[in-house]
Amino acid sequence: MLHTFVALVQDKPGVLTRVASLFRRLNLNIVSLTVGESERADTSRMTIVCEAPEHAANRIRASLYKLEITVEVDEVGRSEAVIRELCLIKIAAGPNSPNGISSRSQIFELANVFRARVVDLAPESIMLELTGSSSKIEGLVQVVTESGFTILETSRTGRMAMRRGHHTSRVMKALGTSAGGAAPSRPAAAEILPNVFDEVHEEEE
Numbered sequence: 001m002l003h004t005f006v007a008l009v010q011d012k013p014g015v016l017t018r019v020a021s022l023f024r025r026l027n028l029n030i031v032s033l034t035v036g037e038s039e040r041a042d043t044s045r046m047t048i049v050c051e052a053p054e055h056a057a058n059r060i061r062a063s064l065y066k067l068e069i070t071v072e073v074d075e076v077g078r079s080e081a082v083i084r085e086l087c088l089i090k091i092a093a094g095p096n097s098p099n100g101i102s103s104r105s106q107i108f109e110l111a112n113v114f115r116a117r118v119v120d121l122a123p124e125s126i127m128l129e130l131t132g133s134s135s136k137i138e139g140l141v142q143v144v145t146e147s148g149f150t151i152l153e154t155s156r157t158g159r160m161a162m163r164r165g166h167h168t169s170r171v172m173k174a175l176g177t178s179a180g181g182a183a184p185s186r187p188a189a190a191e192i193l194p195n196v197f198d199e200v201h202e203e204e205e
Contacts, residue, residue: 002049002050004076005064006081007047007070007073008046009044009067011042018069019046022066028050028051028056029051032157033046033047034047034157034159034160043071061075076163080164081163081164083159084159085156086160087131088119088127089141090120090154091125091144091150092150094123104126106147107126110140110144110147114143115132134159
């Protein structure tokens with residue numbers, strides 16, 4: 001299953017390499033990774049999505065805390081957090097395209113259905129910007145392809161996530177969880193156990 005981790009790390013050279021190396025040693029594939037500035041000085045915010053067994057979440061979180069560059073780590077799910085992804089899609093649309101010049105109006109209609117924005121219009125192409133869940137982006141890509149249009153380029157940011165604020169119990173129940181807004185604390189030293197994954201080595205000094 002997919003796990004989404006939000007990590008605050010020190011803004012230093014080589015941090016991205018160390019985090020990626022950690023997942024390599026854990027023999028886990030990173031599905032997407034986004035990095036940017038955070039609300040704290042000299043601290044970057046990473047959103048890491050990886051494929052791992054359901055029981056592995058606590059193990060991964062504890063392993064991230066082993067890195068001295070880690071400030072805070074939180075695993076978030078869809079019910080506890082707002083998760084979004086941004087995508088740019090360039091579609092062939094011009095006199096030489098299969099649907100001719102009329103293809104532009106058809107693409108405009110598809111953009112309205114998916115609430116995408118037209119951010120660039122060239123003689124031979126149209127570029128759309130779409131923000132939403134991964135399934136929404138995949139849906140637009142599928143519909144555009146099945147409609148006979150040619151996708152020239154796509155660029156996706158990967159997931160960005162932020163834990164929801166404190167809500168009433170009724171709101172949290174509707175979201176599918178009994179508690180929200182509070183990130184788990186740093187694991188105690190006793191919780192940081194030896195790695196249980198195959199072919200894993202501890203962080204090299």
